[in-house]
Amino acid sequence: MDHTPFKDIVRWGALALLLSWSSCGQRTTTQSPDTTTATAESVAPGTEETTNESAYQIPMDYYTLDNGLKVVLSQDKTAPIATIAVYYNIGFRNEPKDRTGFAHLFEHMMFQGSDNLGKMEFIQLVQKNGGILNGSTRFDFTNYFEIVPAHKLETMLWAEADRMKGLNITQENLNNQQGVVKNEVKVNVLNQPYGGFPWLDMPQYANKNWYNAHNFYGDLKDLDAATLEDVQSFFDTFYSPNNAVLVVVGDFEKGDAKNWIQQYFGGIPSVKLPEPVDLTEPRQEKEQRFTKDDKLANRPALAFAYHMPERNSPEYYAMGLLDQILLQGNDSRLYQALVQERGYTGSVDGGINAFLGNMYNYNGPMLWMGSLIHDQNVNADEIVKVLDEEIQKLQQEGIDQELIDLAIVKIRSSLYDQVSASSGFGKADLLATFALFDNDPARINRLESEFRKVTPELLRKTLEEYLRPTNRTVLVVNPLAKS
Structure with a gap:
């Protein structure tokens, strides 16, 4: 993952950690699925294999569920691991006005618990099964990913679907994460030499459109002003399947993966998305x-x-x-x-x-x-x-x-x-x-x-x-x- 101050929640561990999976048992305190192989379904409409346009080709299947979730599967049996990534089409440049830093704040909220996983249990589920995980907020997306032993793929698909279906959005969790993010701003920007230079500063100076030019890490007053209603509305609007893509890379059987994805994600309802914001910048005519x-x-x-x-x-x-x-x-x-x-x-x-x-x-x-x-x-x-x-x-x-x-x-x-x-x-x-x-x-x-x-x-x-x-x-x- 690219080095960035948005390496939140869990710092990258050494990939050698994955070598310990043989001694890591399945977590039993959550309602996670078993690992019974699902019956392979027929190839979904819209699935397509890539054509041979260059010497090095990455194989993939690409299709869309009925609820609008885009799915990309790329099989690679080089090592017995699987990478699961969910990208939501919301980043810090199209977050609501007067709520600077909100996209980043919400990234933290995604680890505060869901229907079947309590606070921090998502992280524990990955780590106790020998995996690593992370999340980040960028200009145009917020992403979450896990790298796990291949035989834990179904478990991770279930866990990602569980928090896409619903979060444990409470005032206590919001207050806690507001404090965490404000402290992060102080540590990474306000109390650091060259804090925010140039990654946070330059877009604000070079751009004219507010969406490209605001303080996306978050002004402290805006972070304090976020309400529980803001959080719920943000989740209901942007964390929907028709505003996301799910990617699975690694050692898996395509039929199994497709069945699990349909089972866990297929029933999540889509929503009506707002019109995309205007990000255009005027031509700069003067230094x-x-x-x-x-x-x-x-x-x-x-x-x-x-x-x-x-x-x-x-x-x-x-x-x-x-x-x-x-x-x-x-x-x-x-x-x-x-x-x-x-x-x-x-x-x-x-x-x-x-x-x-x-x-x-x-x-x-x-x-x-x-x-x-x-x-x-x-x-x-x-x-x-x-x-x-x-x-x-x-x-x-x-x-x-x-x-x-x-x-x-x-x-x-x-x-x-x-x-x-x-x-x-x-x-x-x-x-x-x-x-x-x-x-x-x-x-x-x-x-x-x-x-x-x-x-x-x-x-x-x-x-x-x-x-x-x-x-x-x-x-x-x-x-x-x-x-």
């Missing part, structure tokens, strides 16, 4: 610069951000390659210029949807962003000058096929590292988001071919339009702590 005083920081920092092309457009894939050329890895132009040649900093971090995901798992306006903490004797203008010089070199010298091929190798390596990880979560993440946002999880098998369509001319046009200074926001951290 923006901001300074943030940080009483806890002892070195200056700088972040830059450019508005991205529309997701899935040809220019979007071109920006993916430009990101590799300019920012990713020690061979990148900015690392070489800022770290190796000038020694302004020890590292440059960032990317597309940086710090909160990757370039694939979002749905709406996005920023290409970079950041660095640098030496006191280097001013912001010097860093921005280097940034402009490296972009101008690419514009003036052009990008030949050899450089494109190198960028494709890097992005292909990163992508395949994600989808081939033994835990299965990286694969599940892409399948879930492509199903949720595009109704097309098979897109995972076409990504490489889309990058290969990018030409030197398309890269030139993308550089000219999207990496222009007037499309840029610069945020400087002014350190107030003594060195």
